[in-house]
Amino acid sequence: MNYFRTxxxxxxxxxxxxxxxFLLGGRSGMMIALVxxxxxxxxxxWNSDKMVLSMYGARQVDRNSAPEFxxxxEELAGRAQLPMPRVFIMDNPQPNAFATGRNPQNAAVAATTGLLNSLSREEVxxxxxxxxAxxxxxxxxxxxITATLAGAISMLANFGMFFGGRDNNRPFGAIGTIVMMVLAPLAAMVVQMAISRSREYEADKLGAQICGQPMWLASALAKISNAAHQVPNMEAEHNPATAHMFIINPLSGERMDNLFSTHPATENRIAALRALAQQMGAGDGNWGGTSAQPTSAPRSGAWGTDAGTRRGPWG
Incomplete structure (x- = not known):
C-alpha cells in the first residue's frame, strides 16, 4: 500500500x-517538464537522501565518535525489527530530527545538536x-522525494518572473504566469501537508510503542515545539520544501493546525499520546523509576545509569 501511495x-x-x-511554454514546455x-x-x-543530508550539513557518526547516541x-532499531540505519548529527541549535532513505535497508536518521543538548535521554x-517509525x-x-519535487516546482514557478507575458507559445500569457507563480508552490505545499500530517500521527503511535513510553515522546514534542519557534533553523528557512520531513515544523510562524501547516498541532499530537499512554498503562516513565517503568522499555544500561538526568553533548 505504501508503494502504491508513493x-x-x-x-x-x-x-x-x-x-x-505548460503555463510557462505551452506544449513544448510541458514536454520538457515531463522529461x-x-x-x-x-x-x-537514488540520491534524495544524500541531497537532504548534505543540505543540512549532517555528519555521519559511529560508535567511536558518538557511542551513546x-x-x-541500535537498540531502538532492534526493538523495531529494523536494520541499523546510518546515524547523522547536524550542527544546528534548533532541537529537531528527521529520517530519510529509499527503504529500511538504506535509511538514515539525523538529529540536531540542539536536540541532543537540550532533551533528556528518554525524550531523545x-x-x-x-x-x-x-x-x-x-x-x-x-x-x-516530495521535498525534492516540491522544491523544484517552486523553483520552476519562480522562473516565471523572468519571462514576459508576450510569448505566443504560452496559452495564458502574463496572467497565466502570475497565476502559476502563486498557485504552483501553493499546490506543492498542499500535497506536502496531505502526506505529512496523517503520517506524523501514525509515526507518533508506532514510535511510542517502539520505545515503550508514549509520554517520553509527548514531553519531547512539547519542548521541541516551544524551542523550534524561538531558535531559527536557517537551512530550513532557505529550503522550506523540506520542512515536512522534521518531527516538528522547523520554520518560524507555523503554530496553528490549519490547512497550510505541514504538521498537525503539537497539542493534538500530545493529546493522542496521552490517550495511548492510558491504553498502554504507561505513566510518565522517568528513567530509572519503579512504578511507571514498563517492562518493554529500553534497558538503562545502554546509555548509562544516570540516563534520566544527563544531557548531551553526545558527539
Whole structure:
C-alpha cells in the first residue's frame, strides 16, 4: 500500500510539474517538464537522501565518535525489527530530527545538536523512535522525494518572473504566469501537508510503542515545539520544501493546525499520546523509576545509569 501511495504521489507531483511547464511554454514546455520530472524522479529515488543530508550539513557518526547516541539507535532499531540505519548529527541549535532513505535497508536518521543538548535521554529516545517509525512505515522515500519535487516546482514557478507575458507559445500569457507563480508552490505545499500530517500521527503511535513510553515522546514534542519557534533553523528557512520531513515544523510562524501547516498541532499530537499512554498503562516513565517503568522499555544500561538526568553533548 505504501508503494502504491508513493506511485500516486509521484504521478501527482509529475502532473503538477508538467502543468507549470505548460503555463510557462505551452506544449513544448510541458514536454520538457515531463522529461525533467522523469529524470528527477529517478535521481531522487537514488540520491534524495544524500541531497537532504548534505543540505543540512549532517555528519555521519559511529560508535567511536558518538557511542551513546549510536547505541541508543541500535537498540531502538532492534526493538523495531529494523536494520541499523546510518546515524547523522547536524550542527544546528534548533532541537529537531528527521529520517530519510529509499527503504529500511538504506535509511538514515539525523538529529540536531540542539536536540541532543537540550532533551533528556528518554525524550531523545522517544524522538528517535518516532523517526524509526517513519522508516518502518516506508514514509521516508515519499517524504524525501516530495521535498525534492516540491522544491523544484517552486523553483520552476519562480522562473516565471523572468519571462514576459508576450510569448505566443504560452496559452495564458502574463496572467497565466502570475497565476502559476502563486498557485504552483501553493499546490506543492498542499500535497506536502496531505502526506505529512496523517503520517506524523501514525509515526507518533508506532514510535511510542517502539520505545515503550508514549509520554517520553509527548514531553519531547512539547519542548521541541516551544524551542523550534524561538531558535531559527536557517537551512530550513532557505529550503522550506523540506520542512515536512522534521518531527516538528522547523520554520518560524507555523503554530496553528490549519490547512497550510505541514504538521498537525503539537497539542493534538500530545493529546493522542496521552490517550495511548492510558491504553498502554504507561505513566510518565522517568528513567530509572519503579512504578511507571514498563517492562518493554529500553534497558538503562545502554546509555548509562544516570540516563534520566544527563544531557548531551553526545558527539
Amino acid at each position: 506511485a500516486i504521489l509521484l504521478a501527482g507531483m509529475t502532473a503538477l510539474f508538467m502543468a507549470v511547464g 525533467v520530472a522523469a529524470g528527477m524522479n529517478i535521481f531522487s529515488y 549510536v547505541g541508543m539507535i 529516545a522517544g524522538v528517535m523512535a518516532h523517526e524509526l 517513519h522508516i518502518k512505515n516506508h514514509d521516508t522515500l515519499t517524504m524525501t
